[in-house]
Amino acid sequence: MAIFVEGQTERIFVSKLVREIAGEKKVFIATEKPMKSRKGERIFTVIDVTKIPTDEKYYVLIRDCGGDSCVMSDIKDYCEKLSKSGYEKIVGLRDVYPIPASDIPKLRKGLVYGIPTRYIPIHLVLAVMEIEAWFLAETTHFRRIHDSLTPQVIASTLGFDPTVEDVESRPHPSEDLKTVYKVAGLSYKKRKNSVERTVEAIDYGELYLEQAERVKSLGEFVDQIDTFLT
Amino acid sequence: MSTNDRFVMNNVPLEYWAVIQRLGHRCKVFNYENSKPIFDDFQFTGLSNFDFLTTEFYLGGFDQE
Numbered sequence: 531m532a533i534f535v536e537g538q539t540e541r542i543f544v545s546k547l548v549r550e551i552a553g554e555k556k557v558f559i560a561t562e563k564p565m566k567s568r569k570g571e572r573i574f575t576v577i578d579v580t581k582i583p584t585d586e587k588y589y590v591l592i593r594d595c596g597g598d599s600c601v602m603s604d605i606k607d608y609c610e611k612l613s614k615s616g617y618e619k620i621v622g623l624r625d626v627y628p629i630p631a632s633d634i635p636k637l638r639k640g641l642v643y644g645i646p647t648r649y650i651p652i653h654l655v656l657a658v659m660e661i662e663a664w665f666l667a668e669t670t671h672f673r674r675i676h677d678s679l680t681p682q683v684i685a686s687t688l689g690f691d692p693t694v695e696d697v698e699s700r701p702h703p704s705e706d707l708k709t710v711y712k713v714a715g716l717s718y719k720k721r722k723n724s725v726e727r728t729v730e731a732i733d734y735g736e737l738y739l740e741q742a743e744r745v746k747s748l749g750e751f752v753d754q755i756d757t758f759l760t
Numbered sequence: 761m762s763t764n765d766r767f768v769m770n771n772v773p774l775e776y777w778a779v780i781q782r783l784g785h786r787c788k789v790f791n792y793e794n795s796k797p798i799f800d801d802f803q804f805t806g807l808s809n810f811d812f813l814t815t816e817f818y819l820g821g822f823d824q825e
Contacts, residue, residue, distance in 0.1 A: 570767070599770075602806035624806065633804065640804030643822060644815040 531758045532591040532608075532617050534601050536624045539725045540661055541594040544623065548590050549580070550734035551755050558586040563594045588759060591617070598624050605652060606645055613649035620652045621754045625660040627702060634658065655751045662703035662718075664748045665728055666692045667741045674731040676714035684710050697745055766810045774799050774809055779818045790818040797821065 533548075535541050545559055561578040574593060591612075595604045601624045609620055622641075629637055634656070641654050657663065665671065669692050672679035685691040688706055700706055707718040707728070718724055742752040763769060769777075777799075778791040792799050798821035802812050812818060 572766075597808075599806065599808045603808040603811050606807070606811065629803065636804050637806070640801070640822065641806045643805040643817070644807060644811060 531588075531755075532593060532612050532620045534593045534595055534605050534620065534622045536595055536598040536601050537720070538594060538722060539720055540623055540657075541592055542722070542725050543661060543664075543729050544592055545578075546729050546732075547734065547737075547752075548592075548755055551738060551752070552588065552759055555588060555759060556586040557588040557590060557759070559590045559592065561592045561594065564596050564600075590758075602641060602645065602654075609646055609652060610649045617650060619754075619758065620650055621751070622652065622654045623657060623661075623751060624654075625657050627659045631659060631699075631701065653754050655754065656747055657751075658698040658747045659701055660703045662707050663697040663700060664737070664741065664745060665732065666700065666703050666706055667697045667745045667748070668732050668737045669693045670733050670736055671728065671731040672710060675711065675727065676716060678714050679710060683713060687713055698747065764813075766808075769810045769813065770808050772809065774802060774812060777809075777812070779813060781819075 533544055535544055541561060541563075545561055548557065548559055557580070559580040560576055562574040563577050564572050565575045567573050577594075593604065593608075595601045601622050605620055605622050612620060626634055626637060638654075638656065641656075645652060669681055669684065672681075672684060681691070681693055685693075687710055690700065690706075692706075697703065704718065704720070711718045718728065737748070738752060742749040761768075775792040778789050781788045781790065790798075795818065798818060801821045802817055805811070805815075805817065807815065807817075
């Protein structure tokens, strides 16, 4: 399976999520990023692997496309080659933001434009409105970031209770995370150490068993990983 | 400037584009002023600007697929 994501946050989170869901199953994960060759061409280069491949049953490639406008173009450009290399399916993951929520139906319809369907099954998952909505939904992680970030504090800070209300209704969830973390004197920036801190704090059992049922786009994405690993 | 370079195209916003289509001895120009709905709709494809040209989206937008 090849998973195309729009950036670092998604790359770090998806890698962790796949490892958590796969558990003891033999999964090899390679992560790639676009780089410029000497000729100035954009090529994908491996930046991380889980381990040296031996007899793994499942092979997952995570491609960080380096921008939301690159995910669909990269899927279009590489689907034939990936199919010929033995991949079973491609999953694309991108945020809806900055496109407004009212345009989601138009976006869902438009994202399939120009994407070849004859080589390999391609599934597109839209994180509504951003992937940070999934982090927001997993509210237990806040106490692991800082003790002061209780559900009551979060609800009063945001004027919104992510434990029970719909996180997909939030227009800019990454800003919500920033606002909550600021209460504890911490920041949420789309930088590696900041993202890793959040990703490592998440309870993946809670995310998989509870939040995937409650947050539709997360459930769709988890389903894609699940069906691949069975 | 005129270009067919992917990097340049991906870094120039579409509203500054003019796509020239040659039909025999005639040229047709598609730009933001004469094709605004098509140019605006392109964002919903999720594709990069370069693919605005390669998919010929400028010809008719979603209607031509």
